[in-house]
Amino acid sequence: MTLDESICQPQEMRLHLPYFTAGRVVEGFGRGSKQLGCPTANFPRSVVETLPKDFIPGVYYGWARVDKQPVYKMVMNIGWCPYYNNEQKSMETHILHEFEDDFYGSQLKICILGYLRPEKNFSSLDDLITEIKSDIKNAGEALDDDNCLQFKTHSFFNEC
Numbered sequence: 768m769t770l771d772e773s774i775c776q777p778q779e780m781r782l783h784l785p786y787f788t789a790g791r792v793v794e795g796f797g798r799g800s801k802q803l804g805c806p807t808a809n810f811p812r813s814v815v816e817t818l819p820k821d822f823i824p825g826v827y828y829g830w831a832r833v834d835k836q837p838v839y840k841m842v843m844n845i846g847w848c849p850y851y852n853n854e855q856k857s858m859e860t861h862i863l864h865e866f867e868d869d870f871y872g873s874q875l876k877i878c879i880l881g882y883l884r885p886e887k888n889f890s891s892l893d894d895l896i897t898e899i900k901s902d903i904k905n906a907g908e909a910l911d912d913d914n915c916l917q918f919k920t921h922s923f924f925n926e927c
């Protein structure tokens with residue numbers, strides 16, 4: 768089974784996944800995602816602007832590498848965060864690993880493999896956090912599939 772057949776949904780995303788990109792980690796909205804148990808490494812506008820125009824906003828999973836550290840699982844949000852109604856589109860990556868220190872300014876490489884769900888609004892911050900925890904679990908499980916594991920060692924992560 769090819770990657771397209773197994774995990775690239777919705778249909779329109781078949782053209783774009785897997786999607787590889789990289790950039791420096793910048794300061795995000797400073798809302799204390801870290802305190803909520805879900806720090807997100809934000810990409811600069813230059814990286815967000817290179818996304819294809821028809822790349823669907825939503826929650827995605829894939830692999831991530833910070834500088835020369837190992838490649839880890841990641842889950843990310845792409846869009847305007849309806850709960851916060853942001854004016855600018857963002858790409859924020861939560862890496863499924865406990866880092867000892869922040870890594871602002873580091874190079875972050877990601878490979879996006881699959882789509883989990885659209886961005887949603889929530890009636891409380893607790894509901895948003897509960898949904899994010901479920902996303903983390905779903906991403907972790909999806910990435911254990913052989914169709915995803917093969918991308919963990921992709922040469923993209925070793926190129927300078």
Ligand code: ADP
Nearest residue numbers: 794795796797800801806807808862869870871
């Ligand atoms: P900001 O609003 O500046 O993005 P966050 O509260 O989202 O702040 O924290 C993000 C920062 O936390 C990242 O830029 C990174 O330096 C650090 N960080 C530590 N652990 C992780 C992790 N597991 N995933 C993503 N970022 C992490």
Ligand code: RBF
Nearest residue numbers: 796800826842844848849850851861886887902
């Ligand atoms: N923000 C939303 O407004 N709606 C969402 O459905 C949503 N889903 C997210 C899923 C994941 C896995 C992550 C990491 C973030 C998500 N966010 C969502 C973004 C969240 O609001 C953001 O990380 C914080 O506002 C900090 O910028």
Ligand code: MG
Nearest residue numbers: 795807808809
């Ligand atoms: Mg962030």
